[in-house]
Amino acid sequence: MKTNRKWLLGLFTLMLSMVMIISGCGSNNNNGGSGEAANGEQSNNGSAEQTEKPAEPVTITYSQWGTAEELQRTQELLNKFMEAYPNITVKLEGKDWASYWDGLTANAAGGTLPDVFKTSYAFIEKYGELGIFKELDGLLADKGFELGNIDESLLGLHKYGGKQVSLPIDANVIVWYYDKAIFADPKKNPKGAPVPSLEPTWDEVLDIATKLTIDKNGKNPGEAGFDGDNIVQWGMSVSPGSTMDWFLEPELWSNGAKLMNDDGSLALNTPEAREVLDFFIDATKKQINTTPAQIEGLGGQVNLGITTGKVAMNPGGNWNTTNFKEAKVDYGMTYLPKFKENKTVVQPAGMAIANNTKHEEAAYTLLAWLAGPEGQTELAKQGYSIPANKAASDAYIATAGEANKIFLDAQQFGIISPFTVKKTDLVWTYGEQSLKNPLAGDGDVDAAIKDLESKLK
Numbered sequence: 217m218k219t220n221r222k223w224l225l226g227l228f229t230l231m232l233s234m235v236m237i238i239s240g241c242g243s244n245n246n247n248g249g250s251g252e253a254a255n256g257e258q259s260n261n262g263s264a265e266q267t268e269k270p271a272e273p274v275t276i277t278y279s280q281w282g283t284a285e286e287l288q289r290t291q292e293l294l295n296k297f298m299e300a301y302p303n304i305t306v307k308l309e310g311k312d313w314a315s316y317w318d319g320l321t322a323n324a325a326g327g328t329l330p331d332v333f334k335t336s337y338a339f340i341e342k343y344g345e346l347g348i349f350k351e352l353d354g355l356l357a358d359k360g361f362e363l364g365n366i367d368e369s370l371l372g373l374h375k376y377g378g379k380q381v382s383l384p385i386d387a388n389v390i391v392w393y394y395d396k397a398i399f400a401d402p403k404k405n406p407k408g409a410p411v412p413s414l415e416p417t418w419d420e421v422l423d424i425a426t427k428l429t430i431d432k433n434g435k436n437p438g439e440a441g442f443d444g445d446n447i448v449q450w451g452m453s454v455s456p457g458s459t460m461d462w463f464l465e466p467e468l469w470s471n472g473a474k475l476m477n478d479d480g481s482l483a484l485n486t487p488e489a490r491e492v493l494d495f496f497i498d499a500t501k502k503q504i505n506t507t508p509a510q511i512e513g514l515g516g517q518v519n520l521g522i523t524t525g526k527v528a529m530n531p532g533g534n535w536n537t538t539n540f541k542e543a544k545v546d547y548g549m550t551y552l553p554k555f556k557e558n559k560t561v562v563q564p565a566g567m568a569i570a571n572n573t574k575h576e577e578a579a580y581t582l583l584a585w586l587a588g589p590e591g592q593t594e595l596a597k598q599g600y601s602i603p604a605n606k607a608a609s610d611a612y613i614a615t616a617g618e619a620n621k622i623f624l625d626a627q628q629f630g631i632i633s634p635f636t637v638k639k640t641d642l643v644w645t646y647g648e649q650s651l652k653n654p655l656a657g658d659g660d661v662d663a664a665i666k667d668l669e670s671k672l673k
Contacts, residue, residue: 272303274578279309280334281316289598296594297585304578324348329570331579335382337373337564338635344376350569352380355580361588365606369630370564382566383587384604386595389626390462390561392416392553393536394529395522396546398428404449406434412529412550418495421529421553425451425504428528437503444503452529453506453514453521456496457651461643462561463531463552464655468492469631471555480638482669492555493655501657508656522547533563534602534623549622551629562630564604638672646671 280290287310294306309330311319317339323329324346335343343349356363363371366384374382392412398404399411409427412420426436428451431443456464465475473488483489499505506514506527514524519536521527523543531552540547552560567586569579585591592608595601599615602623609624633639646668654664 273305274303274575275305275307276331276573276575276578276582277307277309278332278582279311279316279320279330281311281313283312286600289600292598293586293591293594297582297591300585300590301581304581306582320348321346327572329572331573331575332567332569332582334385335374335566335568337566338640340374340376340382340634341636342640344381348568348571349376349381350571350573350576352383352569352583355576356380359580359584361584362607365589366587366604367562367606367627367630369562369627369632370604372632373562373564373634374566375634382568383583384564384566385587385592386565386601387604387623387627388533388535388563388565389602389623389630390466390531390533390552390563391622391626392421392529392550393522393532393540394548394550395525395527396548397525398449398528404428404430406430407436409451411548412553414550415558416550416553418553418555421452422499422504425499425529426502427451429504442503447503447510448526450506450510450521450527451504452499453511453518453527454496454531455506455508455511455518455652455656456493457653457655458508458648459518459531460647460651461639462533462563464492465633466552466559466561466629466631467555469633470552470557470559472557475633476636476639476642480636480672482642482665482672484665484668493661495555496655497657497661500655505656507658508652534620537620549619551622551626558629559631560626560629562627642668642672 278294280287282290287308290310291308294308298304298306320329320333320343324343329348355361367387370384370387371380374380374384394411396411399409402408405428407427409424412424426438428449429437429447430449432446432448433441433443435442437444454463456467460475468475468483468489471488471492473486473492474483477483484493496505500507506518506521511518511521514521514526518530519532520539521530522545523539537547551558567583569576569583573579586595587605589605589607592603592605593611596603596608596612597615603609603612606624612624613621650664650668650671651661653659654661
């Protein structure tokens, strides 16, 4: 019996030694360069290049809103992704804006969300409350995604409850446009008003606009005999009561004010806010700025004023450059005029992962590619969208031209003012009805503010 025990003990020791040797060899192999990718480690540049590729083929769904042309451009991006990750097939689901959000709500209720889907900064809170987002902070940290290439002004708009739930992929931004032809034409600019500086103040812009607002007799506002009923050219066109979310709000921030308080109440009764409101009321009353009725007569879109040849300056988004080119307008750009500080609005769309996805690894790989250097560079090369990731800046400038660099630079001035349910009601339902005319000097501003306060309670 003792002999058998010694024999069994010796055999066990021999087998254990062999297992340890084999394990050691396997461990040494995984320490090589190829083992790093196999273990799913990722470089710190925010790329999906070294993300662990699924061993077995997997199919995931990606959903977004858009026109047929926009969906085609997205499919081109997805084709590039699938070339890099042949084990992942991505099926694109596209809808128009309205039906997209209705569908997402229905998907959330039925537990049939797409694995990855496009998000809007304006609806993060609404859909965050439905619990559809997978929190990304842990995944991004574990995979080494470099968030430093994306401005906090963009990231902050895609957080819910302090957690990153979506990654920005593009960055529409608001700037100030001017018609170069008006400034260069002595007949339209008899006073020789200079073009605005890159970082204009409102005092500077108001002086320029006064010189470029001309009646049929060639007189400017403030001059004796100026005929406000027969203006043939306006120095500027803004409508703060109709553009609360993309024009009025950053101007309020520029003066140390806000549109809404943190508790969701209206913030327009502070001295700093009233100074901004009074400025635009005064400019319109003095007929330096267009009234809402005059804007309608010029086509109805304040951001397209310079396409008429009758407006020297107006605010607008980067997407309006297409309108200006179609209208053959030789335009210039500056940052939004400021009261105290440079501020603007950045409107970033983003990408999110469904909280109930069954393919987390593949979904993250797509998300990281689209929001990382590779996907953002491909997006920039298409020339239609401004990439949110600065790693793609050179590709964007190479495609869009040096003049459009302002759209990238302006992102640093973006305000972080997430959309809440109350803010959505304010800017898209009640605000324009109450404030459009009073902020143009036609109506009681105090009564309008009180009316809004009651509607937002």
